[in-house]
Amino acid sequence: MSALADPTLLSRIVDDLAQQGWSRQAAFLPDDLTRQLAEECRQRAQQGALTPAAVGRGGSQQVREGVRGDRIQWLEAGQTAVCDRYLALMDGLRQALNEGLYLGLADFESHFACYPPGAFYQRHVDRFRDDDRRVVSALVYLNDEWQAGDGGALRLHLADGAAERALDIPPLGGSLVLFLSAELPHEVLPASRERLSLAGWFRRRAL
Numbered sequence: 001m002s003a004l005a006d007p008t009l010l011s012r013i014v015d016d017l018a019q020q021g022w023s024r025q026a027a028f029l030p031d032d033l034t035r036q037l038a039e040e041c042r043q044r045a046q047q048g049a050l051t052p053a054a055v056g057r058g059g060s061q062q063v064r065e066g067v068r069g070d071r072i073q074w075l076e077a078g079q080t081a082v083c084d085r086y087l088a089l090m091d092g093l094r095q096a097l098n099e100g101l102y103l104g105l106a107d108f109e110s111h112f113a114c115y116p117p118g119a120f121y122q123r124h125v126d127r128f129r130d131d132d133r134r135v136v137s138a139l140v141y142l143n144d145e146w147q148a149g150d151g152g153a154l155r156l157h158l159a160d161g162a163a164e165r166a167l168d169i170p171p172l173g174g175s176l177v178l179f180l181s182a183e184l185p186h187e188v189l190p191a192s193r194e195r196l197s198l199a200g201w202f203r204r205r206a207l
């Protein structure tokens, strides 16, 4: 995990997840990697490689822009050096989560996402009804100089006793948000500018 600037980062993430079910790290990706991943995402978008994201799984997948308006492309290992660097970083995180929390995470799936201005993703949880492999969700943001007025927050709906508390997290370049996929409802609010990210899920084997 020498790619991480801060050696205490992984243990802080593990502690956060254990204590509260989510973690936010402002400086997760090194700056050069954030820039290169943003460039890669923009290039893929220009080449028309990103396609409207669907909701649901398998045969019941549907594109519904009233539910989610992002355009995505799934990553595969070995496509580009920059994506492989990101995947290696996330694999280090997977191992740390397994060592610290015994989660039995076996793999990681991830896609680039581009939300055009005005696009959003309505409130949802990330684990599918008919597939419970997703355990931990991981969002990494690729946006340079995001301003408070740009919108586009990730809104977490945190349990607060019997009530709920909304926490808005701006998609700042290089930052990471992790949470337990089955438990935390969340949504993406519309932004006034293009919003780029990598969304990923650490998965266990099918039971």
Ligand SMILES: O=C(O)CCC(=O)C(=O)O
Binding pocket: 113, 121, 126, 139, 153, 154, 186, 187, 188, 197, 199
């Ligand atoms: O980009 C984000 O902040 C969250 C995206 C999301 O919830 C998802 O792709 O499931």
Ligand SMILES: [Fe+2]
Binding pocket: 124, 125, 126, 186
């Ligand atoms: Fe989600």
